[in-house]
Amino acid sequence: MTINYKNIGLFFLVACLILGTGFVQSWNTALFILNMGLVSAIMALGVNLQWGFAGLFNVGIMGFVALGGLAAVLISMPPTTEAWAAGGLRVILGIVLGAATVTTAILVQLRMAAGPARTLTTIAILIGGFFLYRAVFDGGVAAVEAVDAAGTGYLGGLNFGGASYKDWGFMTLISWPVGGLLAAGVAWLIGKTALGLRSDYLAIATLGISEIIIAVMKNEDWLSRGVKNVIGLPRPVPYEIELQESAGFIEHTTALGLDPVTSSSIVVKLGYAGLFSIVLVIVLILAQLALASPWGRMMRAIRDNEEAAEAMGKNVTARHLQIFILGSAICGVAGAMMTTLDSQLTPSSYQPLRFTFLVWVMVIVGGSGNNFGSVLGGFLIFFLWVQVEPMGAILMQILTSGMAEDNVLRLHLLDSVAHMRLLTMGLILILVLRFAPKGLIPEK
Amino acid sequence: MDLLNAVVVLSNYVLIPALAYGSQLALGALGVTLIYGILRFSNFAHGDTMAFGAMVTILVTWLFQGWGISLGPLPTALLAIPFGIAATAALLLTTDRLVYRFYRQQKAAPVILVIVSMGVMFVMNGLVRFIIGPNDQRFSDGERFIISAREFKKLTGLSEGLAFKTTQGITIVTAVIVVVALFWFLNRTRTGKSMRAFSDNEDLALLSGINPDRVVMVTWLIVAGLAATAGALYGLDKSFKPFIYLQLLLPIFAAAVVGGLGNPLGAIAGGFVIAFSEVLITYPLKKVLGYLLPDRFEPDTLVQLLSTDYKFAVSFTILIIVLLFRPTGLFKGKSV
Numbered sequence: 001m002t003i004n005y006k007n008i009g010l011f012f013l014v015a016c017l018i019l020g021t022g023f024v025q026s027w028n029t030a031l032f033i034l035n036m037g038l039v040s041a042i043m044a045l046g047v048n049l050q051w052g053f054a055g056l057f058n059v060g061i062m063g064f065v066a067l068g069g070l071a072a073v074l075i076s077m078p079p080t081t082e083a084w085a086a087g088g089l090r091v092i093l094g095i096v097l098g099a100a101t102v103t104t105a106i107l108v109q110l111r112m113a114a115g116p117a118r119t120l121t122t123i124a125i126l127i128g129g130f131f132l133y134r135a136v137f138d139g140g141v142a143a144v145e146a147v148d149a150a151g152t153g154y155l156g157g158l159n160f161g162g163a164s165y166k167d168w169g170f171m172t173l174i175s176w177p178v179g180g181l182l183a184a185g186v187a188w189l190i191g192k193t194a195l196g197l198r199s200d201y202l203a204i205a206t207l208g209i210s211e212i213i214i215a216v217m218k219n220e221d222w223l224s225r226g227v228k229n230v231i232g233l234p235r236p237v238p239y240e241i242e243l244q245e246s247a248g249f250i251e252h253t254t255a256l257g258l259d260p261v262t263s264s265s266i267v268v269k270l271g272y273a274g275l276f277s278i279v280l281v282i283v284l285i286l287a288q289l290a291l292a293s294p295w296g297r298m299m300r301a302i303r304d305n306e307e308a309a310e311a312m313g314k315n316v317t318a319r320h321l322q323i324f325i326l327g328s329a330i331c332g333v334a335g336a337m338m339t340t341l342d343s344q345l346t347p348s349s350y351q352p353l354r355f356t357f358l359v360w361v362m363v364i365v366g367g368s369g370n371n372f373g374s375v376l377g378g379f380l381i382f383f384l385w386v387q388v389e390p391m392g393a394i395l396m397q398i399l400t401s402g403m404a405e406d407n408v409l410r411l412h413l414l415d416s417v418a419h420m421r422l423l424t425m426g427l428i429l430i431l432v433l434r435f436a437p438k439g440l441i442p443e444k
Numbered sequence: 445m446d447l448l449n450a451v452v453v454l455s456n457y458v459l460i461p462a463l464a465y466g467s468q469l470a471l472g473a474l475g476v477t478l479i480y481g482i483l484r485f486s487n488f489a490h491g492d493t494m495a496f497g498a499m500v501t502i503l504v505t506w507l508f509q510g511w512g513i514s515l516g517p518l519p520t521a522l523l524a525i526p527f528g529i530a531a532t533a534a535l536l537l538t539t540d541r542l543v544y545r546f547y548r549q550q551k552a553a554p555v556i557l558v559i560v561s562m563g564v565m566f567v568m569n570g571l572v573r574f575i576i577g578p579n580d581q582r583f584s585d586g587e588r589f590i591i592s593a594r595e596f597k598k599l600t601g602l603s604e605g606l607a608f609k610t611t612q613g614i615t616i617v618t619a620v621i622v623v624v625a626l627f628w629f630l631n632r633t634r635t636g637k638s639m640r641a642f643s644d645n646e647d648l649a650l651l652s653g654i655n656p657d658r659v660v661m662v663t664w665l666i667v668a669g670l671a672a673t674a675g676a677l678y679g680l681d682k683s684f685k686p687f688i689y690l691q692l693l694l695p696i697f698a699a700a701v702v703g704g705l706g707n708p709l710g711a712i713a714g715g716f717v718i719a720f721s722e723v724l725i726t727y728p729l730k731k732v733l734g735y736l737l738p739d740r741f742e743p744d745t746l747v748q749l750l751s752t753d754y755k756f757a758v759s760f761t762i763l764i765i766v767l768l769f770r771p772t773g774l775f776k777g778k779s780v
Contacts, residue, residue, distance in 0.1 A: 057555055197767060199555045200486045200705070204697045205767055208760030211694055215757045353569070353690065357562050364559065419573035426566025430543055433560055 007372060007441050014379045021387070028262075031269035033383050038276035039338045041378030044362040045283050045371060046330030052369035052443070053296060054323045055303035059203045060190070062355035063210030064328045066217055066347065067186055068179030068335025073230045073345045075175035077157035078165040080147060083222075087143030088155055091222055094137025101129025144222040154225045159234065169236045176279070176336045183332025184325045186213070191321040210356065217347040224345060231344040237271035240264040272341055279337065280375070283330060287371045299323060300369075353422065358385065361429045367439025376441055384428070385421060392420040450735035452604040456593070462716075462723040464612040464681055467619030470715030471674035472692065473699035474626065474708055475667045481643040481706035482663045483544070485557035490671060491693030492568035495686050496535060497672025498679040499576050501528030502583045509585065517587040522614065525676050533668035539564055540664055548660070565690075572686045581684045584611060611681040622673060623712060626666070630708065635662055643706065694756060695722070698763040704773025713774060718759045726752045 018037070022030035043061065050056040105125045112118040145153045161168035194205045218226050243249045243264035253263045290296050302309040302316055310316050339345050358381065366377020396417055400410040432439065472494060479487045487493075504524035514520050543564060547557055589595075590613045593605025630636040635658070642649040642659045650656060675689065682688070699718045703710025728746035737743075750758065766773060 055555075057558070193764065193768060197771065200480075200558060201701065201767055201771070203555075203558060204486065204701055205764055208694060208698065208763055212757045212760050215754055219751060219753045351687075353566070357566065360559065360562060361566075416574045416577070419570050419578070421570070422566045423570030423574060426563045426568075426570060429563035429566065430560065433556070433563065434543075434546060437556075 007376075010376055010440055011372075014376060014383065017383050017387075018379070021383075025390075027266050028269070029386070031266060031273060033379075033386050035269060035272050035276060035341055036338075036386075037379035037382045038273065038280050039334050039341070040359070040362060040382045041375040042276075042280055042283055042334040042337070043331050043359045044366060044374035044378040045280075045287050046327045046334065047359050047363045048327075048366075048368060048371060048374040049287060049290075049330065050323055050327035051363060052374070053291065053299045053303065054320060055199075056195075056320060056324055056327075057199045057203045058206050058324065058327070059352075059356055059360075060206030060208075060210035060213075061331050061359050062350050062352050063206075063213035064183040064187065064331040065335035065338065065355050066210075066214055066350050067183045068176075068332035068337070069339035069345050070217060070224055071179035071182045071332070072172060072175040072233060072336045072339040073224050074157045075178050076159050076168075076171040076234050076340075077230060078159045078161065080144075080152045080154065080156035083144045083147040083152060083155050086147050087140035087222075090136060090140030091144060091155070092140075094133055094140055097129070097136055098133040101125060101133060104129070141220075141222045152225075153228065154222050154230075161234075166232075166234050169234045172234055172336075172340045173236050173275075175340070176333050179336030180329040180333040183335070184329035187325045187328035188321070191324040195317060195320050195324060207352070207356070210352070214347060214350050217350075224347065227346075227348050229344060229346045233340065233343040233345070235343055236275060236340065237268050240268055243267060276337060276341075279333065283333075284371055284375060291371060358425065361425055364429060365432045365439055367441040367443060369443030370439070370441045373439050373441035373443075377439070380440075381425070381428075384424065388421050388424045389418055392417040392424075446735045449602055449604045450732050452596075452602055452606050453731050453735065456604070456606045458720075458723050458727050460606075460608060460612055462720045464609075464615045465723065466716035466719030467615050468674050468678045468681065468715075469695055469699045469719050470712040471619055471622060471670050471677070472696035473703065473711035473715050474623075475670040475674070476696055476700040477703070477706055477708055477711040478663055478667055478670075480700070481708075482639060482659060483548070483557075485554045485561065486697070486705070488558060488561045488693065489539075489565040489568055490667075490696065491689040491691075492565050492572065492686075493532060493536065493667070493671040494675030494678070494692070495572045495689035496568055496675070497528045497532040497668070498675035498684055498689070499528075499572050499686075500531040501525050501672065501676040502576070502581055502679065502684060504528065505583045515586060517610070518614070519584050519586045519610070519680060521583055521676060521680055525673060528672040528676055529669045532672040533665050535568075536664040536668045537661065540660065569686065569690065576686070578686055581679075583684065584680050586610060609681070611677075615677045615681055618673065618677060622670065626670075626708065629666075635659075639663065691756065695719075695759040698759040701763055702766045702773055704775040707773065707775045710773055710775035717774070718762060721762055722755045722758045725749045725758050726755050 018030050018033055021033060043065065046064075047058065047061060050058050105122050108118065108122050108125060112121065144155055147153060159165045159168050159171045161171075165171075190206070190209055194202060194209070197205055217224055220226060221228065224230060240261075241264075244260050249264065249267075250260050253260045256263075298309070298314060299319065301312075302314060302319055306316055362377035362381045363374055364377075365381060366375070367373025393414070396413050400407070400413055403410040472490065475493070476487060476490050479485065479490070501521055501524045504527040505519075505521045508514070508520050508523055513523065515522055543560060544557065547560060587610050590608045590610055591599075591606065593607040596606040597603070630640055638649065638654040639659050639662060641652070642654055642656065646656075649659075678689075678692065695718050699714035700711050701714070702717055703712070703714025726748065728748040730743050730745070730747045733743050733747055
């Protein structure tokens with residue numbers, strides 16, 4: 001194996017950019033970029049698995065990221081006992097009825113001979129099932145949401161730490177793999193139905209499905225409080241205030257000549273960075289092993305020529321389903337990690353521009369088909385996402401320095417700096433696709 | 445009388461809004477479908493193209509309002525739409541020249557063009573926000589209603605009123621004119637026929653001496669007209685916010701796919717299918733049923749199939765069902 005100095009140089013450059021942020025702006029910002037860069041790199045690895053390895057065009061990343069976030073809430077928050085008593089069983093029965101309706105309809109489709117009889121039976125089952133489901137489910141939801149709507153109003157999660165649930169921070173760590181499993185389960189459902197579609201149609205279908213997932217999370221208050229948001233998730237790292245109150249910590253920091261308040265928040269962020277790095281390294285090693293394995297070769301063969309691979313006896317649909325589930329699960333893990341970092345779930349913050357298309361920019365700019373490229377793209381693009389605004393502000397200051405203080409155009413330009421972000425991201429994507437379509441670190 | 449009241453309630457809350465919304469979707473979906481049929485990719489930037497057209501229209505409207513030019517009872521924006529179309533056409537032709545043409549000459553895979561259009565979407569979205577800002581903008585003036593609920597009640601003596609907004613009326617009328625003009629162009633003119641030939645079979649069209657550059661240029665011009673008109677009408681009828689157009693991209697795609705991508709007739713049908721199901725499924729039917737059913741069957745709940753927040757989810761569910769059972773849409777679309 002030869003050492004690729006260019007690639008090492010690129011990673012070194014990004015490291016310098018983040019360190020530079022630390023020196024020039026603040027270490028808090030630098031660590032924020034580092035942490036989100038780690039999460040973004042994991043998302044990009046998931047997308048690279050689907051697009052770079054197998055050529056699957058998934059534009060529904062946002063949905064899987066959000067499902068990971070949902071898992072973080074469902075695992076790490078304490079259950080609302082009154083809500084469970086009031087309507088928990090009824091809600092679950094409603095969901096079971098709904099699932100049973102769909103399953104029966106599918107079974108009818110599979111078992112009965114095609115014809116008007118089958119169509120009519122299916123429609124009858126679906127309509128009857130829908131009303132039955134709504135009759136049971138709606139009452140349960142109303143009962144759950146009525147319980148202390150200002151404080152909880154949802155069923156809560158699986159953290160059985162009771163009043164001291166915040167000390168059970170390790171529950172959030174458990175929620176990461178669970179987030180992956182949840183995303184994988186939904187990906188299986190979607191893959192089963194949508195993977196037969198051609199690339200354009202698959203893209204539109206996944207885009208739509210991710211919007212449906214967000215719509216459900218926004219509106220089903222019993223599940224995740226909807227837009228009322230769940231805040232204060234337990235943390236796997238200590239709280240700043242605990243550090244500031246600990247005598248040992250103050251002693252250490254003052255000995256080093258640092259301010260305890262600033263350094264406590266830096267220590268907390270470093271703790272997250274450590275945990276996230278472990279996950280990233282694991283995912284990266286697995287992805288590298290997969291790429292080099294016969295399985296990875298088969299995937300690339302399918303990507304490059306689906307028909308030839310099929311002729312050689314490879315089950316293309318099954319392989320596509322497999323990699324769709326794996327890639328989505330990785331995005332789910334990253335989503336759970338991100339919600340842990342924010343320690344809150346805000347469904348309305350999930351926007352396709354940020355959580356789907358930006359991840360695509362990361363993969364393309366980094367170099368699709370190359371895992372290290374995705375990691376690099378994740379860090380670099382997130383760095384730019386954060387820094388374009390201050391850089392744009394400086395640029396505008398220089399551009400408008402000749403104008404009068406109250407010049408309308410000058411004020412407008414300075415006001416609009418915040419919107420340069422999208423413009424720049426789009427330009428980067430277009431320029432990379434045009435002049436370096438293989439990305440910064442091309443596939444070998 | 446009760447039956448009439450039920451019809452009026454349904455028209456007021458379902459038929460008229462859905463007709464207006466469906467017209468806007470159909471105009472948007474026509475643009476998407478033309479690009480798919482002739483340039484052969486799904487244009488993710490279409491929503492933001494509409495936003496750009498609407499933005500220019502708004503700026504020109506403000507200018508006209510400042511000069512004191514108005515159309516009397518009609519919104520001034522109607523005068524500004526041609527300027528919106530011209531600006532959008534310039535933008536799209538520039539984009540094609542700078543971005544898309546390269547991939548066309550390379551004969552790149554359609555999926556690459558889709559990703560490129562994602563980049564264009566980012567740039568256009570940023571551009572619109574940069575120029576007009578991310579906030580809500582109002583630019584409608586003139587008469588608010590063709591007929592208001594109170595006038596309707598006085599006129600007919602019914603207990604339910606029917607409100608018909610000017611913007612809804614204009615939307616529907618404009619959509620009809622645009623669609624008729626488009627079909628006349630595609631079926632009757634030489635350029636239109638060559639576009640259809642190009643869409644059906646590119647190689648054959650090239651062999652018979654059709655100039656592909658011209659077809660591509662005309663396509664972008666028509667798309668600019670459709671997008672700017674649809675964007676301005678939507679902004680006039682609802683409200684203008686840059687990010688709303690990104691959300692609108694999804695039902696527009698749904699309409700185009702449901703109708704059959706690449707099929708203009710399908711795009712119109714798809715637009716109305718999506719609009720009517722979105723509005724009908726999320727509308728509480730209690731009042732309508734209250735008029736229709738005998739007293740003792742009157743429903744005590746809202747009889748709403750899904751909460752209003754699921755509007756977009758409805759269009760996707762339809763989209764997915766159609767894709768599963770009729771992968772090329774209701775009308776026969778094309779497959780790349």
